[in-house]
Amino acid sequence: MTRVELMAPAGSPEALKAAVNNGADAVYLGGKQFNAREGAANFSRDELRDAVAYAHECDVRVYVTVNTLLSDWELAEAVDYLYFLGENRVDGIIVQDLGLANLSRNIMPELPLIGSTQMTVTNAAGAEYLARLGFKRVVLGRELSLRDIKAISSKVGIELEVFVHGALCFSYSGQCLFSSMVGGRSGNRGRCAQPCRLAYTLVDEKGRALEEKPEHLLSTRDLYTLDRIPELIAAGVKAFKIEGRMRRPEYVAVVTRAYRRVIDRFYNNPEDFQVFTEEEREVAQIFNRDFTPGYLDGNPGAELMSYGRPSNRGLYLGRVERRQNDGFQVHLEAPLSRGDGLEVWVSKGGHQGLVVHHIRQGEREVDSAPAGATVTLKLPPATRPGDRIFKTSDALLLQEVRRTFTTIPEERRLPLTMKVYAREGEPLKLEIIDPGGNRAEAQTSRAAEAAERHPLNEAVLAEHLGRLGNTPYRLGHLIVELEGRLMVPLSELNRIRREAIEKLRQMRLEAWPRRVPPEEEFRKRLLELRQPPQAADGERTGRRRQEPPRLAVAVGDPEGARAALAAGAERVYLAGEIWRGHGVPGGNLLRDLIEEAKIKGATLVPALPRIWHETEVAGVGRRLEELVDAGADLILVGNFGGIELLRKYGLAGWGDYPLNAFNGWSLQALAEAGLKGVTLSPEVNREQLRRLVSPLPLELIVHGALPLMISAHCVLGARLGGQRPGRKCTAPCLKGRYGLKDRLGLVFPIATDDKCRFYLYNVKEINLLKHLEDISSLGFHWVRVEATEKPAGYIRRVTSLYRTALDLVARGEGREALAELSLEAEKMAPGGITRGHYFRGVL
Incomplete structure (x- = not known):
């Protein structure tokens, strides 16, 4: 039986030792840059070399996180860093950025890639997409149920990894812009400020508080699955991941030890599986915000959340x-x-x-x-x-576990077989054999002599050869073959022990493969790929240079689509989600909308859902067929599963911004996947846009309130709808509009869809209208108004303003007129406006 891998976090060298010495099969860690936990101590290059050697000598695998979005000018350094990691025999790289994965696949196909949970893979099609790109493993979204996981496992060959313990993100990972848009610190760049852990007040559409005091409405409990190990293994999971690179070594030690013991107990006696009370107590003691099994049994409603406090409660x-x-x-x-x-x-x-x-x-x-x-x-x-x-x-628990990252516990040491051969007049020979069959030899520098008083015997040899100090070894079995009463200096015994152990160590480390080509070949491949991706339409940038961009508008319902078309939109995206309180736009209605758009010289582009789980895939497939039957010839897709479905159906797709396209090589990967164009990440700034080289037509979001979070947990259902496991929500979302008010008095609007997913929108609206001349000079094919949550009247007015503005730009008419139009748009944003990341970018 292939056992599940237990992977523990290592945010520091001490935490690494805590993980290794308490039974982890693998550790994951980050360097000083390009990783999604910039706040952890992390590892310098020298520390990383030592960490890999320490872990590998103990038969523990090492995965390195290079899982942030990367700008084009960071990619060369990141690829060089990947080569360093592969050369130092790391066992895999955890990545989010599709561009980095694309480069790695072309230059170092030997280097195993693991899709980060930041890639938001929640269905089998998404896992298949990554498998086709050469990924070895994918970390599934934490919102999946056991049923979802099992359904994915039954359909894919790629390894599945899931989080089993630790902090949960409120939003689907990789889809959260809260810290980024509000504070300029991007979670996708490893610098999340955790606004989800702050207190908020639930208010109605008039701003009236619906609860007595602010609470931590977005702060989740900690994931705990010690008692669910058998079910997760049965679901097809290959790797269990403990969250916690920001945690102290004591936390890593306690939690790793508990999961190691429980996993081993299951494999040793699955019929009598149990979790001991002491294990539960120690794990809760070291850190908890209350515990939850997450979404394993479906949506837990309010029982997912830690409303009272966002920190350890003990x-x-x-x-x-x-x-x-x-x-x-x-x-x-x-x-x-x-x-x-x-x-x-x-x-x-x-x-x-x-x-x-x-x-x-x-x-x-x-x-x-x-x-x-x-x-x-x-x-x-x-x-x-x-x-x-x-x-x-x-205090006693902390004292106990601290020993494990200063001294290797005896039960974690590898048993060695030692063989000693000696005869008078010849050097004494020592052979050491490890459990994997590696053999190392050493011999004394002088011959064994006849002993007069204290001959060597098994006890003396065991005492001196067994002095293995703080190495990961212990003397397991000693075989002694001495011919006669012999002696050698005890200092020689100690020397050959050290020599043989060092030889064994080097042998064991060399057995771990290098994951990269020779440096000369690497440099050659890198040089061949230094040129930017081939541009669309034969142009260097793939973007239009001679005319202003065209106008696209994203809407949430047919009324919004008609309003956008009437006001001059040349493309209308119709959301793939069905918003609560709205009907489902069926085949006939879709067909009519598509025809209306064509009559006006425009295009209606329906979207697949931004998120779907494998248990929803049948409905997504039916919806896709309905779109095709209605005459849609271009589909908007916002996740990797959507890309894979379009490939299977042979349909054309446009990539939406949740794909987090952040650099030219990610655009190249999406072009190779068959997409016809891409809406860029809203975290890309002007300088990146100016230097971006694309093989595809591009679109930039220039207006609208973006969803800062999308979550499987609905605050409205949990707080107002009585949602609990086994208790149906009373659907307060159908009775009014709501928002979350922060400590500064800002109210963030809320929306929900028919799958009870929760969307938290920015209180401020992006408004780049007066910068359209500058944006036009960058050569975009499309600019987009994001109005998915807005009513038809708003959509008609804003679309009209941007239509007028783009026509002015096309005629070369003045900035003053754009400024006036921008002021008109500002009046429609009661929460204020923002330039987004167009000028400032993200940290």
């Missing part, structure tokens, strides 16, 4: 019972020791922390007390009877 210790002299009496629900950290949830004053220095049990001062004991503790002055106490750190 273990419940008990309630304050009464004052006792200078302390408070507490009946313990968990063990307590000196040095433990506590937090008292006082009635007035929030959560107050302390370290336990004194524990009194009866009349005695004690070092520790078990669960069930009643003790007296010194607590903050604001403490009152009835207040709850949580243990946020366990």
Whole structure:
């Protein structure tokens, strides 16, 4: 049986040792750049070499995250970095950027690629797309149920990896623009500021608060699946991933150890599988925001969320019972020791922390007390009877696990067989054999002599040859073949032990393959690919240079489509989602819209859903056939599964901005996939746009409020609709419009679709109308107004403003007129306007 791989996070060298020494089969880590956890300590190149050697000597694989979006001028350095990683024998690269993957495939096809969860793969077609690109494995979206995972596994050959423990993103990973658009720190570039962990107030369309106080409405609990290991293995998962590169080494040690023990217990005795209470307690103690199985059983509603606080809550210790002299009496629900950290949830004053220095049990001062004991503790002055106490750190647990990243536990060391051969007048020979069959030899520099007093024996040899220090080895079996009573200097025994161990170490490290071609061949391939991707229409950039861009408008319903067409849109994108409260635009209606567009010299381009799970694939297939029957000859696609479906159906597609096209090589990959054009990522700035080389026609979003988040969790259903597992939502989304108000008073609009997915829109609207002359000089084929959530009246007015503006640009008429039109558009944005990332870009 091929066992599932347990992969642990390593945000620092100490965390790496914690993972390796507590049973990880693999670790994942990042360098000092190009990784989605820029806030972790991460690894320099020298540290990375040492990390790979440390892990490989212990038979642990190393995967390196190079999983941010990359600008064109970063790609050369990133490819060089990939070569360094492959040369140093890393076992795979976790990537998000399609351009980097495209380059790697062309230059270093030997280097295994793993599709990051940032690629938002939620269906089998998306996994198949990556498999065709040469990916070895894909990390599935964390929103999938066991049923989804099993359905994907049954259809694809690519390895599937899933997160099993740790922090959850509220939004589908790779689809969150919240930190980016609001604060300029892009999650897709590794610098997420985590606005999801802040407090918000749910309000109605008039801004009235629907709840008493702000809460952490976007802050999820932590994923926990210790008890779900058998089901995940049965679903076809090949790798279990623990989240936590920002966590301290103690966290990595405790969680890795727990999952190692539970996985091994399942394989050793699947019929009697269980998780021990101590394992559950230790994992909860080291860090938790409350636990959730995530979406494994379907949508958990409110039980996904940690509304009260976004940080560690520890273990419940008990309630304050009464004052006792200078302390408070507490009946313990968990063990307590000196040095433990506590937090008292006082009635007035929030959560107050302390370290336990004194524990009194009866009349005695004690070092520790078990669960069930009643003790007296010194607590903050604001403490009152009835207040709850949580243990946020366990001194004994921390002391125990810290040993594991300074000293390798005996049970984790590899047993070696050592053979000793000696006869008088010849050097003593030592042979060491590891469990994989590697053999290393060494011999003394002088011959063995006849012993007068203290001959060598098995006990002496075992003592000196077994001194393996803090290496990953232990003496497992000793075979001694001595002819007569012999002696050699003990210093020689120690020397040949060290020599043989070093030879074995080098042999074991050399056994891990280099994943790249020779450097000369690498440089040759790189030189051949230095030229930019071939441009569309024979032009260097693939973009129109002689005329202004054409106008596209994205809408959410047929009424919006008609409004856009009437106001002069030359292309209208009709959303693939069915918004709550709107009907499904069926075949006849679609056919009529397509014909209306043609009559006006325009094109209606229907979209596939931005997100779908494998359990929804039949409906997506039917929808695609309906679009074709209605006469659609171009389809908008926003995920890799959509690209793969269009390829299978032989249909033309236009890539939407959720594909995160960020550089010329990603555009080349999408061109090779058969797309006819691409809407660029809204995180690309002007300088990138100016230098971008494309084999495809391009489109730039110039107006509208973008969805900052798309989530499988609906805040409205959870807070207003009573949504719980097994309890149907009362659909408050059909009764009005809502928003989330932040601490600054800004209200972010909410929308939902018929799959109960939740969309949080930016309060500010992008408005680049007065910069259309500048944008036109960049040579785009299309500019786009994003109005998916807007009513028909708004769409008609804004489309008309941009139609007029583009006509002015075509006639070469003045900036003053554009500025006036821009002011008109601003009046329609009550939350204010933004230039997006056109000028500032993202960090």
